[in-house]
Amino acid sequence: MKLPSSFYAPLAIGAPEPLRTLPIRLERMVHFVPPHLEKIRAKIPDLIGQVDVILGNLEDAIPADAKEAARAGFIELAQGNDFGQTGLWTRINALNSPWVLDDLIEIVAAVGNKLDVVMLPKVEGSWDIHYLDQLLAQLEAKHGVEQPIQIHAILETAQGVKNVDSIAQASPRMHGMSLGPADLAASRAMKTTRVGGGHPDYGVLADETEQGGERAFFQQDLWHYTIARMVDACASNGIKPLYGPFADFSDPAACESQFRNAFLQGCLGAWSLHPSQIDIAKTVFSPNADEVAMAKRILEAMPDGTGAAMIDGKMQDDATWKQAKVIVDLAKLVSKKDPERAALYDV
Ligand code: GLV
Ligand code: MG
Numbered sequence: 001m002k003l004p005s006s007f008y009a010p011l012a013i014g015a016p017e018p019l020r021t022l023p024i025r026l027e028r029m030v031h032f033v034p035p036h037l038e039k040i041r042a043k044i045p046d047l048i049g050q051v052d053v054i055l056g057n058l059e060d061a062i063p064a065d066a067k068e069a070a071r072a073g074f075i076e077l078a079q080g081n082d083f084g085q086t087g088l089w090t091r092i093n094a095l096n097s098p099w100v101l102d103d104l105i106e107i108v109a110a111v112g113n114k115l116d117v118v119m120l121p122k123v124e125g126s127w128d129i130h131y132l133d134q135l136l137a138q139l140e141a142k143h144g145v146e147q148p149i150q151i152h153a154i155l156e157t158a159q160g161v162k163n164v165d166s167i168a169q170a171s172p173r174m175h176g177m178s179l180g181p182a183d184l185a186a187s188r189a190m191k192t193t194r195v196g197g198g199h200p201d202y203g204v205l206a207d208e209t210e211q212g213g214e215r216a217f218f219q220q221d222l223w224h225y226t227i228a229r230m231v232d233a234c235a236s237n238g239i240k241p242l243y244g245p246f247a248d249f250s251d252p253a254a255c256e257s258q259f260r261n262a263f264l265q266g267c268l269g270a271w272s273l274h275p276s277q278i279d280i281a282k283t284v285f286s287p288n289a290d291e292v293a294m295a296k297r298i299l300e301a302m303p304d305g306t307g308a309a310m311i312d313g314k315m316q317d318d319a320t321w322k323q324a325k326v327i328v329d330l331a332k333l334v335s336k337k338d339p340e341r342a343a344l345y346d347v
Helices: 044-050 064-079 100-111 126-143 158-162 164-168 181-187 224-236 252-265 276-285 289-301 318-337 339-345
Strands: 029-033 053-057 087-091 117-120 150-155 174-179 203-205 217-219 240-242 270-272 309-311 314-316
Touching (some): 029 044, 029 087, 126 150, 150 164, 314 318, 318 339
Parallel strands (some): 053 087, 087 117
16 A cells, blocks of 8 residues: 555656645536647637636547547647636547557647646546556656646546546546546446436336326436446545536537536536537536525524524524535635626625
């Protein structure tokens, strides 16, 4: 076992000190772009003001013959723009692929000081994080990178779900995790052909009644168990859970419902794969103004966070105070980036 005292030691001589607390950043949506397409790269300056995170995707959805162009396109877009408070991430290819080594070597060399997070797909266990952790430290040392580049794992294999706790605590570089429902469905041999969302056949049939008649069928959430496991693993290790992709762009209501279930369960954001999903994510992952108003009343009624208070007939205590604090803190963070919502929240 690695000694606790060496957990925070840099893994290469000259690499930056690992972070002890995560930077506080708004990450309501991680907006995916295919960096090999010039017309997409041309839109980056506009996108920077609209989204919380821009991610250059190098993995699935990028054709094999465009992998090098996507890597070069990512470097170009990273060098050519000032991202300000907007996060810059990349999703590298899987660790067993022919592209990943060059993805890391070339990207850290060229733009290591601009890159916030590397998203690692198909993570199976802590060993994948350890490998990437060591390699990033070597590259950071070689190229004089000043802040450690963080790792965000995709939870998208059955083995990964089984090992989710040890993945979450594998390194101080861990930023968080996203659910990858498409690969996870394949890995589990689920009988679906979708990327996120529910399935009309997955549900509960109401009992038969003496009166007979049609029995109601209630569709259930296929992802509830996995999201709950991911949220517990992340929350207990102080890292961030995000919901991943929802690929049916023709059904914004279903996308919003999937995002909202994840938000209510503890996720802080989701991926946007299409510009129409940016506003859905903003709506869902920014707290509701009525909820913020109620949370402010709870905090005001219990200034030191202890004891009990009655508000509109509902008892409040230390536990509701803590929930209220989560909402008000999030509202403050959103207010810094989003003037429209700042006016609604008044925090
Ligand atoms: C995302 O990568 C997924 O597989 O759902
Ligand atoms: Mg995937």
